[in-house]
Amino acid sequence: xxxxxxxxxxxxxxxxxxxxxxxxxxxxxxxxxxxxxxxxxxxxxxxxxxxxxxxxxxxxxxxxxxxxxxxxxxxxxxxxxxxxxxxxxxxxxxxxxxxxxxxxxxxxxxxxxxxxxxxxxxxxxxxxxxxxxxxxxxxxxxxxxxxxxxxxxxxxxxxxxxxxxxxxxxxxxxxxxxxxxxxxxxxxxxxxxxxxxxxxxxxxxxxxxxxxxxxxxxxxxxxxxxxxxxxxxxxxxxxxxxxxxxxxxxxxxxxxxxxxxxxxxxxxxxxxxxxxxxxxxxxxxxxxxxxxxxxxxxxxxxxxxxxxxxxxxxxxxxxxxxxx
Amino acid sequence: xxxxxxxxxxxxxxxxxxxxxxxxxxxxxxxxxxxxxxxxxxxxxxxxxxxxxxxxxxxxxxxxxxxxxxxxxxxxxxxxxxxxxxxxxxxxxxxxxxxxxxxxxxxxxxxxxxxxxxxxxxxxxxxxxxxxxxxxxxxxxxxxxxxxxxxxxxxxxxxxxxxxxxxxxxxxxxxxxxxxxxxxxxxxxxxxxxxxxxxxxxxxxxxxxxxxxxxxxxxxxxxxxxxxxxxxxxxxxxxxxxxxxxxxxxxxxxxxxxxxxxxxxxxxxxxxxxxxxxxxxxxxx
Numbered sequence: 001x002x003x004x005x006x007x008x009x010x011x012x013x014x015x016x017x018x019x020x021x022x023x024x025x026x027x028x029x030x031x032x033x034x035x036x037x038x039x040x041x042x043x044x045x046x047x048x049x050x051x052x053x054x055x056x057x058x059x060x061x062x063x064x065x066x067x068x069x070x071x072x073x074x075x076x077x078x079x080x081x082x083x084x085x086x087x088x089x090x091x092x093x094x095x096x097x098x099x100x101x102x103x104x105x106x107x108x109x110x111x112x113x114x115x116x117x118x119x120x121x122x123x124x125x126x127x128x129x130x131x132x133x134x135x136x137x138x139x140x141x142x143x144x145x146x147x148x149x150x151x152x153x154x155x156x157x158x159x160x161x162x163x164x165x166x167x168x169x170x171x172x173x174x175x176x177x178x179x180x181x182x183x184x185x186x187x188x189x190x191x192x193x194x195x196x197x198x199x200x201x202x203x204x205x206x207x208x209x210x211x212x213x214x215x216x217x218x219x220x221x222x223x224x225x226x227x228x229x230x231x232x233x234x235x236x237x238x239x240x241x242x243x244x245x246x247x248x249x250x251x252x253x254x255x256x257x258x259x260x261x262x263x264x265x266x267x268x269x270x271x272x273x274x275x276x277x278x279x280x281x282x283x284x285x286x287x288x289x290x291x292x293x294x295x296x297x298x299x300x301x302x303x304x305x306x307x308x309x310x311x312x313x314x315x316x317x318x319x320x321x322x323x324x
Numbered sequence: 325x326x327x328x329x330x331x332x333x334x335x336x337x338x339x340x341x342x343x344x345x346x347x348x349x350x351x352x353x354x355x356x357x358x359x360x361x362x363x364x365x366x367x368x369x370x371x372x373x374x375x376x377x378x379x380x381x382x383x384x385x386x387x388x389x390x391x392x393x394x395x396x397x398x399x400x401x402x403x404x405x406x407x408x409x410x411x412x413x414x415x416x417x418x419x420x421x422x423x424x425x426x427x428x429x430x431x432x433x434x435x436x437x438x439x440x441x442x443x444x445x446x447x448x449x450x451x452x453x454x455x456x457x458x459x460x461x462x463x464x465x466x467x468x469x470x471x472x473x474x475x476x477x478x479x480x481x482x483x484x485x486x487x488x489x490x491x492x493x494x495x496x497x498x499x500x501x502x503x504x505x506x507x508x509x510x511x512x513x514x515x516x517x518x519x520x521x522x523x524x525x526x527x528x529x530x531x532x533x534x535x536x537x538x539x540x541x542x543x544x545x546x547x548x549x550x551x552x553x554x555x556x557x558x559x560x561x562x563x564x565x566x567x568x569x570x571x572x573x574x575x576x577x578x579x580x581x582x583x584x585x586x587x588x589x590x591x592x593x594x595x596x597x598x599x600x601x602x603x604x605x606x607x608x609x
Contacts, residue, residue: 106506168506
């Protein structure tokens with residue numbers, strides 16, 4: 001499989017609150033702090049982590065929607081972080097995004113048909129005469145009746161709106177789709193439908209997907225590989241089944257332990273992860289996870305832990321061996 | 325969307341509101357259109373020439389021949405009020421449109437681009453707002469000289485700030501929305517995003533404000549005419565008529581009263597229209 005997307009040591013910084021126009025030394029928050037990942041064509045990578053760990057920021061930086069402070073984003077071998085206008089234009093023609101809240105992701109004043117048609121027109125995907133037919137085709141592809149093209153988003157249900165969002169993404173004919181928490185705001189039954197739809201579309205169109213979520217059960221169902229993010233860094237990455245069966249990073253282990261299983265006999269741990277994630281404004285020294293880690297050593301406080309690569313797996317921790 | 329928190333008996337609310345502001349809207353619309361129609365048809369509707377002076381008919385009280393009476397030059401007040409509607413409606417409309425266009429464009433671009441440009445625009449707005457509205461208008465009009473043209477220019481130079489602030493605050497919120505991000509991720513141009521996607525969603529509050537602003541413009545127009553800076557005599561204009569009639573207020577009350585009532589009804593029409601539009605459109609966004 002060829003690598004479609006390669007992210008190397010990506011840094012994203014934002015000016016911190018309180019650093020205005022006239023402040024001499026603006027403070028910066030590092031939302032993404034040296035994240036690396038890769039994604040092959042047709043592959044689905046799950047990106048998991050707590051809220052605020054930088055998942056969405058990473059996704060937006062990959063799509064060149066956030067300024068990048070350092071590192072590389074190689075899409076098809078071209079570094080988009082330093083990309084020319086033509087490179088960015090190509091990126092826009094080959095990637096698309098699906099959002100968390102299906103209602104706010106659609107312009108409330110546009111009709112469904114116009115939302116999709118605008119993409120086709122702006123990106124010149126089909127000749128003008130074929131736009132209505134293509135809109136109808138895309139709507140049926142995501143399981144919506146083409147008559148809905150006349151409606152406005154607010155007269156549709158959340159699940160229907162999310163399907164429209166997916167149809168809009170497919171209108172681009174993308175090779176990479178980034179889905180940012182795209183089922184988190186939906187009812188559980190609708191979540192299942194949308195996940196099945198994504199699975200089906202992935203098979204049919206050989207889509208690569210970066211699937212951002214905090215729901216590990218969704219990752220297990222949908223993804224080939226998983227990357228676990230903590231405070232702006234990828235702490236563990238590998239094939240879904242291997243990572244779920246034998247996590248190597250203590251943070252991954254804690255996350256997997258706290259999956260609410262359907263089996264009531266299995267008790268959830270009392271306190272899998274003590275405390276809150278630290279503020280990105282004051283990152284802990286050394287390993288960012290050490291204040292909450294149950295296996296932390298004195299060394300974790302001082303130095304950044306090494307990254308161990310073992311076959312298709314990779315994790316960043318002082319402990320090289322698998323957790324028992 | 326906004327239902328009154330005080331419990332109003334439903335039959336009352338039905339009678340005055342039809343539940344969704346339709347009556348307010350239609351009533352306001354009827355008043356404004358009524359004045360518009362009178363203004364358009366002035367040459368046919370007005371019983372006399374508004375400028376025709378008649379020394380024999382000075383300061384006549386309202387009668388069948390002159391329902392609103394005559395002024396100190398013997399001109400028919402009813403005819404002058406009807407002809408005055410042309411000027412006053414024009415003042416309200418033009419006086420709103422230029423500040424609206426100017427303010428909306430500046431506010432939208434400033435909010436969308438942000439950064440230094442936004443900071444500069446905001447300080448500029450602060451400077452304009454630091455002066456009392458009427459004082460700044462009068463200063464500009466005094467420089468430009470009296471007349472309707474300078475009234476419109478002064479209105480645009482002073483009035484744009486409210487629109488700019490309104491639209492900017494909306495754009496600031498909307499540009500962070502997911503659909504704006506989606507539009508960027510789809511490769512839409514900034515112009516398309518700002519004017520095609522954000523503006524239609526941001527304009528609602530400005531359009532409502534427009535209607536109530538028309539009231540203020542109308543009153544401002546009347547005020548500057550009253551002060552002698554706006555429409556010049558002998559042109560029939562409500563504010564000028566009130567100004568001219570004030571010295572006769574004790575002996576000939578009708579000279580001020582009827583043009584004054586005309587201002588009040590048209591202003592009421594605009595504010596009812598604003599309320600009605602707000603209530604009708606409010607449900608949709």
